[in-house]
Amino acid sequence: MLTRSQVLDAALRRLNSDPTTSMADLAAAIGIGRATLNRHFASRDALLREIGERALDHWSRSQDETGMVAAGESGDPERIRNCLRELTTWFVENADEFAYALANNRMEAMPELMARTNELIDREVEFYACAQRAGVLRSDLPARWIEHTVYGLMIAAREALRRGDVARRDLDALVFSTLLVGTGDSR
Template sequence: MQVREQIIAAALRRLNQDPAASMADLAEAAGVSRATLNRHFAGRDELLDEIGAQALDSWERILDDTGVDAAAASTDPDVHTATVRAVLEGFAASAQEHGWALTSQEVEARPHLRERSERLEDREIVLYAAAQRSGVLRADLPVRWISNTVYGTCVAARESLRRGDVAPRDVARLMAETFLAGTGARP
């Protein structure tokens, strides 16, 4: 692994544990001097831009790998259920690595990252709306509420992992059960 990637990975691990970590803390976590950190990143903003971009890359891969767009075009409730679960499983796995960046207001405040985040969320919303129409998700809830509920379960996963409240192996199940119990269509 190259030094730049080592710094990014270590900084993200540290931020997942301590969102207020300073640049000195991030350099220490990466095992490099502050001068080395500054050679690779002009400042915290540049480092956070890179961490945020990688987190969004992860989110986009999840949407692509789970076939969100094809599922959204389907009318099959089984496809919607399977895809929603797959997305949540992907987010659970990503929460362990990218949890802070995917749920950080500090990252969200960056206009170019926020715009990309909104485009990715829009892809998800089309899936959730299709799942509402097919009876998988509650039709009485605003679709953005459903999307925000997914985001909320990601925050819960991030915090639970950070504090050690849940085992990483349980996160996907907990996210899916929590989400579907609240937003799933009622019998």
């Protein structure tokens, strides 16, 4: 018998490859009955909420484990650049593992997920502002625009992986270099 976590993992893998999969087809793809899936997740929204929470946990962990706040506060360009490189690796991993959650409009309608999303975005925007002050990122762009740019790169990464346009092993470097060329300080 699969645990709730295993069911969630399998559901996420299926939804990453086919976001329109119905709950019945999802259960069949996982290898369980619809009733079993409903015991774990009473509705599609309950499943989406848990996927969203897991994606946000990963995102929050990326900020914590890279020392993003401390790196930004240090003002040290090298430390900030290294943190940005590590964050990019985490972001690509998040885009790969949680592709379905990355741009799901139904999740955006869940206030508790959006509140947490906004908190994480605000922390990143502050980090990007620190990176601008340190000369790592262009200072002529709004820090929020840089955040939107990073999000756009994650959508691009997700699509490149989904379509097989880019090898996964190359994606971290591609995203990081694209970010720095587009938003890096050219002085």
